[in-house]
Amino acid sequence: MFKDKACIVGIGETPFCRKPGSGLTEMGIQLKAAVAALEDAGLEAAQIDGILPFPNVGKAEAFAASLGCENLRFAATLHMGGAAPVGSLHMAAMAVTSGAADYVMVPGGWNGYSGARVRETAANDVNSIPGGEIARDFYMPFGLTAPPQWYALMARRHMHEYGTTAEQFGAVALAMRKHAQLNPAALMHGKPLMMADYLASPYIASPYRLLDCCVETDGAAAFIVTTVERARDLRQKPVYIMGAAAGQPYPADEITNRADFHRTGLTNAAPEAFRMAGVTPADADFAQIYDCFTFEVIQQLEEAGFCKRGEGGAFVENGGIELGGHLPVNTHGGLLSQAHVLGISHVVEAVRQLRGEAGARQVADAEIGVVTGWGDFGDGSIAVLRR
Amino acid sequence: MSEQATPYDKPVPALTGLHGEFYAWCRDRELRFQRCTGCGRYRHVPRDICAHCSSMEWEWVRSSGRGTVFTWTDVVRALHPAFAAATPYAPVIVEMEEGVRLLSRVVDCTPDELQIGMPVEVDFQQVSDALTLPVFRRASVAR
Numbered sequence: 001m002f003k004d005k006a007c008i009v010g011i012g013e014t015p016f017c018r019k020p021g022s023g024l025t026e027m028g029i030q031l032k033a034a035v036a037a038l039e040d041a042g043l044e045a046a047q048i049d050g051i052l053p054f055p056n057v058g059k060a061e062a063f064a065a066s067l068g069c070e071n072l073r074f075a076a077t078l079h080m081g082g083a084a085p086v087g088s089l090h091m092a093a094m095a096v097t098s099g100a101a102d103y104v105m106v107p108g109g110w111n112g113y114s115g116a117r118v119r120e121t122a123a124n125d126v127n128s129i130p131g132g133e134i135a136r137d138f139y140m141p142f143g144l145t146a147p148p149q150w151y152a153l154m155a156r157r158h159m160h161e162y163g164t165t166a167e168q169f170g171a172v173a174l175a176m177r178k179h180a181q182l183n184p185a186a187l188m189h190g191k192p193l194m195m196a197d198y199l200a201s202p203y204i205a206s207p208y209r210l211l212d213c214c215v216e217t218d219g220a221a222a223f224i225v226t227t228v229e230r231a232r233d234l235r236q237k238p239v240y241i242m243g244a245a246a247g248q249p250y251p252a253d254e255i256t257n258r259a260d261f262h263r264t265g266l267t268n269a270a271p272e273a274f275r276m277a278g279v280t281p282a283d284a285d286f287a288q289i290y291d292c293f294t295f296e297v298i299q300q301l302e303e304a305g306f307c308k309r310g311e312g313g314a315f316v317e318n319g320g321i322e323l324g325g326h327l328p329v330n331t332h333g334g335l336l337s338q339a340h341v342l343g344i345s346h347v348v349e350a351v352r353q354l355r356g357e358a359g360a361r362q363v364a365d366a367e368i369g370v371v372t373g374w375g376d377f378g379d380g381s382i383a384v385l386r387r
Numbered sequence: 388m389s390e391q392a393t394p395y396d397k398p399v400p401a402l403t404g405l406h407g408e409f410y411a412w413c414r415d416r417e418l419r420f421q422r423c424t425g426c427g428r429y430r431h432v433p434r435d436i437c438a439h440c441s442s443m444e445w446e447w448v449r450s451s452g453r454g455t456v457f458t459w460t461d462v463v464r465a466l467h468p469a470f471a472a473a474t475p476y477a478p479v480i481v482e483m484e485e486g487v488r489l490l491s492r493v494v495d496c497t498p499d500e501l502q503i504g505m506p507v508e509v510d511f512q513q514v515s516d517a518l519t520l521p522v523f524r525r526a527s528v529a530r
């Protein structure tokens with residue numbers, strides 16, 4: 001239990017771009033975000049003795065050497081796809097409260113637009129195939145080759161069982177886009193969206209249309225975790241980690257044979273995180289929900305306990321997840337309309353909200369916020385944060 | 388004009404280990420799943436051990452070949468270059484009578500004609516000398 005003993009003390013973010021690309025390597029763009037996080041926290045690189053990098057930067061050693069972390073003593077890489085940043089937040093809290101590290105840097109980012117793109121998955125090297133050997137041997141030969149197709153299978157089943165509608169998926173897309181209009185850094189700032197536009201967008205992998213899919217982006221973000229005691233000497237008001245947890249669906253490595261087809265990593269992780277935090281989903285003033293595709297927001301709202309399973313569609317309708325609704329979700333615009341930087345910007349946005357620095361999109365008097373991560377075949381992570 | 392056969396250009400499974408054994412049966416036009424000899428449960432995808440009873444004893448048991456459509460997606464825009472000319476096509480999860488599910492395709496109907504619960508039966512599509520894929524057709528009315 002690390003409730004309220006660890007906190008986030010620094011955040012950093014690069015600009016988000018598509019064409020022509022960041023002009024930096026995937027290591028470089030994450031270093032840029034890390035430097036911004038150090039500056040925000042008022043820390044020196046040499047004080048960072050723990051790093052939890054994304055797999056795409058390679059080993060933490062290289063990241064530490066580039067940044068100047070000469071006292072590295074704790075490093076690990078979670079293989080949870082988009083669930084890794086919040087999973088790393090969980091791990092960082094454990095590390096600093098156990099004494100394994102004093103200050104843990106969690107960077108994340110990529111050249112998601114200009115680099116190797118998800119849509120171009122064509123590798124024969126099993127290590128670079130999302131889903132590994134099972135996907136290679138049992139999915140890809142039949143044309144199931146990419147994440148939107150995997151998750152479309154889940155979305156279709158949810159529509160069948162619970163009557164979830166295309167317009168409810170659209171409500172998620174519209175909410176994210178509306179929030180992006182209040183965020184000048186968002187890629188979709190200045191590009192409002194109407195339901196008719198959403199419904200007219202072409203199918204990619206039904207029931208997913210183009211506008212159900214997040215925006216592939218070049219960009220990076222980073223955050224720094226330390227103990228509450230150490231935070232007292234730092235520049236920013238700390239954001240406390242009330243609870244956090246990670247989880248896996250079962251079986252985690254194979255989508256089709258799940259006895260409970262809708263159970264994800266979050267199904268087990270969320271109750272654990274809320275129990276540690278001593279609050280319920282209803283206590284959250286906002287939630288930043290990993291939104292690789294619209295339905296995953298509905299699914300995670302259900303599995304995290306913000307509503308019952310099957311009620312997620314109704315939950316997101318009628319402005320329910322917009323600012324001013326019962327639970328503002330992805331106030332920065334999310335992966336769908338701000339930028340897809342692997343979910344780490346969801347943590348950054350939660351911190352901004354709890355510091356009261358979210359500008360035009362600030363949730364009034366935000367005290368408690370939830371962040372989730374989702375990756376691979378439904379790995380989940382969640383953190384409950386407070387100001 | 389030469390009539391050279393075009394080499395099969397889609398992703399193929401590695402025909403080794405237990406995955407290879409599964410496809411070796413398909414090459415003989417038999418859909419077989421592992422059945423645990425300890426507790427009698429079927430499983431897919433192939434694994435070394437039964438997750439229910441920890442038995443490492445199992446046999447390849449021939450499936451009835453009958454199942455129903457559990458869910459599907461209609462791929463309108465290919466996300467892999469090898470499938471660019473194949474769109475629209477629909478990867479389908481089939482729930483077999485034995486209780487296991489597998490990812491495949493229903494080859495005798497368009498994506499628009501698919502429905503959850505639709506009865507289907509296995510067929511086989513030889514794509515090369517080495518590889519035959521298990522695919523499905525709409526189940527014949529009389530069984």
Ligand SMILES: [Zn+2]
Binds near residue numbers: 439441442
């Ligand atoms: Zn068994």
